[in-house]
Amino acid sequence: MIVAVALFEIHIEYAQSLKDKRAVVKSLRDRLRHHFHIAANEVGLHDVHQRARLAVALIADRHDSADSLLDKIQRWVESNSNAVLAGCPPPRSVTVQPCGAPSTVKANRSGGSA
Numbered sequence: 001m002i003v004a005v006a007l008f009e010i011h012i013e014y015a016q017s018l019k020d021k022r023a024v025v026k027s028l029r030d031r032l033r034h035h036f037h038i039a040a041n042e043v044g045l046h047d048v049h050q051r052a053r054l055a056v057a058l059i060a061d062r063h064d065s066a067d068s069l070l071d072k073i074q075r076w077v078e079s080n081s082n083a084v085l086a087g088c089p090p091p092r093s094v095t096v097q098p099c100g101a102p103s104t105v106k107a108n109r110s111g112g113s114a
Contacts, residue, residue, distance in 0.1 A: 001059060004066035007043070008054045008077055009087035015050050024082050025052045031080065032056060036073055051086065 010028070015021040025042050032040040036058070044053035056073055060066035078085050 001061065002063055002066045003057065003059055004070055005055060005057045006070050008085060010052050010054065010083040011086040012050050012052065012083045018049050021049045021052060029054065032073065
């Protein structure tokens with residue numbers, strides 16, 4: 001089982017207040033959750049009215065599935081939001097062993113093998 005996490009930093013050019021920002025972030029977060037069935041939330045830059053940092057987390061059965069879904073999410077954010085994607089550090093994935101298996105947890109960068 002793979003747990004993948006990615007951060008997206010977005011720029012909301014027209015936001016003149018935190019209220020404007022919250023409307024864009026809430027809409028994007030809710031649409032991501034609904035469209036991809038993932039966890040998503042604002043995790044940083046809370047007091048900056050034209051920027052937001054969103055985190056998404058998902059579970060997949062294989063690294064290539066997780067990487068593919070993260071790529072789809074990034075393309076979707078770029079084309080379906082009222083904001084510009086300003087930054088996207090490399091996603092991080094963690095391989096989790098099922099219960100009863102040897103207790104090893106391997107962490108690696110997206111695209112690598114565990």
